[in-house]
Amino acid sequence: MNNKKVRQNQQDQKAASGTASPQAPNQNVGLPKVLRAREPDREARAILRMLNLSPQVSLDRLSVDSFRKGWLLAAKALGRRIPVASVTEQVIVGPGGPMTLRIFKPSHTDELLPAFLWCFGGGFVIGGLDSADSVCRNIAHYAGCITVAISYRLAPEHTISASREDVLAAVNWIAENGAELGIDTTRLALGGDSAGGNLTAAISQELLRRDGPTLRMQVMVYPATELVEKFPSYEENIHGRYFLTAEAVAWLEERLSESLMTLDIEDPWYSPRRSPDLRGLPPAVIVTAGFDPIRDDGLDYGVRLRAAGVPVEMLHYAGQFHGFINFDSVLGAARDVLKRISEALVAAFDEAPAADRTIEIADEPSPAGSGLRAAGELTTATVTVWAATVRWRDMLLRMASPRAARATRLLLKPWSLPTALLRRRINSRLDTLSARQTYPHACTCPTKQRKAA
Template structure:
């Protein structure tokens, strides 16, 4: 019986969360508390309510005593926030061969998409330590369906078992696989984009840099959702939003200690992509940041550096949202609204490359 109760717990917690989010706005505001305003921004009610419910359960941040416990925590959270699988998307399991072993992957396409299309190679977030294909399944379904593209989600190796640059090596191998097998994946070698959130955004940016500098087929677009781009410097947003907004300052220190325990490696531009000597000629970038996010300022610094180097950039701050909001779309309307804007921009960027 205890095993049954334990298995049902995430489902029951998810049902309770959805019931709270379905309440009338005045009741949701009463539960969430007074509006939170910081740095000239006001936190979205949906985000504040989520954080309040998280606090009531005793949770704070993503780090844990061990990587295994942190991964279990994210898996539990995914079960709570995930709804029924988004319909209208065909999903196929894949395996990407690399010199270090096969990488699990998933290929998503809209059900009504039968012709060739751009392909987005997607790297999940999670501080290079947590996250997997399941944690980002809803997001990849949403991107495929509403951007009208194929998405290849990659389950790269995680730290601390596999430290820097293992995740990047896998990310590069996955991108090369997509280019080399584009026709079989339903795309073309010159229509491959890269994207990711948080640590995955870091990997996508690094792949864009490495492939451009190597003279190979560079991506047509880099989608960087609240990316980690500089492991060497603490910016103002790390202080302003250090605690209480899902991703904490402690989380970032813990993640980096797992992925790059040798602090000398943190100056490597393959990890701190903002430190690259040359950003010219990189693919068009869409950089998304959140107002209440410790990583906000470094993401915006990277967008500016790209623009200063002549790279076409769309930089969008969602001033009322928190780090990780793309993973909790099924919970609150505000998260889904922002995601619709993101996929609209991605679709436009991919369409404009043909002009």
Template structure:
């Protein structure tokens, strides 16, 4: 479904998009210094920032843990848990942050991860997977797959339920959630009940019509996508093929047997059509799918709900999807 038919962004969305566009440039953004600065920055959880990002609920405890990936590297995990759930083994949802596999950090996702933990009464595990260009594909995917297997094991501790996991993420994180779901379905190691893909990047060939239609869109442009993929895929003999399902889950040979999937897309986003295509392909393969396209918003809108008219509705849809599948039969 489409939430609204108008393509014009509301004034507050336009203003924020203009500010964000002025603070970055597609070529400069991906210099070494800019990468480091961008990775370190996050919006503080205080006014006036929370007018845009949404607040961090006071009833959620934020902590940290880690796990050992397959190569022995320690991967940090930022955790979110309702404070009144002491001693309760809650369902777990893993979150993989966006940023083109190059940028982003876990702390910048405190508002949405804490909000999901609070509304859906789950423990959210926000995975600090390794980033490119230092760690090229498929390292990020391997870290996320390993994170799910860790969450499914006793090593993750007694505070979470180790079955019926959820996998979720936005943009590049949506890509990683989709990839992890496919690998875990085929190879095992974790019981995944559902996934939630927020404007996911699922086709590294960048051949969808919306990539050309919105090549100069606010927040994410075609030049940004080119730069991100160049960092993530690498070049030369070691570069990963853009058609490889480890980077393009849309091109997997078999989509049957995947968990129930929510796909949320943004109408003014270069990634819109590939997200839509993935939802359609999953549905054709017999997978339970809910797809909502949010109009009048650009890529990334879930991170700034206060600057949109539909950000709150999108977050509510996401939280309800998580609650229904993490606690089947208890949420209407």
């Protein structure tokens, strides 16, 4: 892809206007009132304990292939497999060769449906179509739209230029050929988490510059829109073992070294927050987590979009960590955010006015040292480990032998159904998530959060 003139114009504008270094986004209207809870949400604490207590492998000695497999297993084990009507794959010609799109259809219908295109996360190094499975199934089911997971080339085999070239090519292909897949190409939205959030922001800007396909919405889940400097939330959260650790970041940056050294990552094509003009971009949903090292990145980009007149629905989970959306089998917050994203997409596809608001979702605080708190902690930890163990067992069985997995499910069905109902009932009793709208101040009272199915 050759965009020399566009890039040069951006560089000239950037030099003229200047780009502020990252600062703590605490002086801007519409930001969450609580950036980080006193401690992670109760379910988040339980899953973090479980992950942190497992045998730790030195990442220095971990190969790229091993790291990719580890993340894939975690995402598949702890993400739900919500039933959809069909899951198929389409191979298209991409800039670097064949590319695979995985298409999740919510129902069998001859009617053309809107489509949500999803870019998986993983620091541009790990992740893939399989790690995106749970997110795509949730969105297809709850939003009633076709969801398309986009594969793209990863580092260190390729520079990060390849990732955005591939996603841009996939979006353009779907806009031109989507009807063959049952897609209404006038109703498209794009989203992604982490590195996928970076791609979403960059591609949304590029489509606007090129007068390309119109997006109804962009969804960015804890996006990395700044690749040069780090925000204050990095030092606040990077050493706390909140899933995205300093060791993991160092490992990823080493694999990205060629991109970071040989490309101009100050260019908005790589660091989208540095674009001097964000006007005219599609409405956005931005999801952030309080214990995420790149929390302030997403918040800052949301503020910039709002300043440019773009409606932004900020969904801030002050007690969650980077990556939580992939663990919807054990985290009510993950189920909650997937439903909220789906609701926003339904509204966008129906051409409803875009929401411009901030909603904060977190555990209701419990009295320190209370007996109820201790009992709740123990029960939550037990249920979380119980659910995670079942999920890991089922996933490993599927990998070893799909036939054996089916036979095991049939054999255990008389016990698994009652225990699943029991876990669901316990979870509903333990659900302490509450949501409140803090911008604009239309809703001042905390409201009990919906029960996640």
